[in-house]
Amino acid sequence: MSASTSPRRGGKGGKHRRHVAYKSDHGIQPAQANSDINVTPLVDVCLVLLIIFMVVTPMLGRGVAVKLPTLTTATMHKEGDQVFVSVNDDGAWVETDMYTEKEPFLARLEEDLKIASGKALANDYKGPILFVKGDKDTQWGRVKTVMEWITASNAQMQDVALVVEVANQSGPPT
Template sequence: MAMGGGGGGGHVRGRRRARKRPLSEINVTPLVDVMLVLLIIFMISAPLLTVGVPVELPKTEASAVESDKPPVTVSIDQEGAIFVQRDETAYDALTDRVAEAAEGTDRDELSIFVRADGRAPYQAVARVMARLSAAGFTKLNLITDTAEAAPASVTAPQPAPQPASEPEA
């Protein structure tokens, strides 16, 4: 009789210990969910931070430029106005403003992105690039949109019909 009562009491005591035992596993699912949401937010907002002046870039087939350091952006709108980062700048103050925006970076290592509107005068773009090059900035990059690939089945242009010559009488 004594054995039957002692066995039941030990069983109840074993259950209570299992319930009071602390949970030692960390649930990482909420952490992963939050990190993925933050990653998506930063991926969407990062490209929006680099564009300052609205310009319509010309289309080319060039590939993207890789850079280690953040570049200085010089923009030229369709009227030929010059902007360093987002601030409008006079042509005479261009090199000083680019040097200020570079914050002490060596001119040989500084990348300058020139973003010119496709409708901007060619003279304005050429003058800006020549001025920057003469001031010692060697890494000048023209920023363009990538053009869509040409279709594979392009037909050759047909020659224009020649007017029929009249017979001499």
């Protein structure tokens, strides 16, 4: 065989073939698909978010700092320099009289507060305390309405206090 017709040497009559490592005679064979999740970027993002929340959370305030009122018990005041208003589903009660309308309620409240104001001044207090007792089964809207009536009045009082039931102190704190 002559050098010009040799298939390996690429002569005129021969077929020239070159071997490429990633090709075969039947075409390109793609690699198998990798279905594993790459968790490195996920971990990086989670760590960055964790650091951001750890830095920002202490800076978040829980409301505006205000002076809170102190607890006052009814026993600190003498009998008569306190006025009690009770609210339930039937209406608003001043002492033992029930009212469902604003004007008669405020007239009675102002009268009782004037009497209690005189007694409070006699006992060296600034003024009477108005205690509002709302039934826990009554809708909050009723109690709120009565509170709005009280604040809209011109009655002179030292404080308005909401009466709550104190939990049993012998049990574990809640």
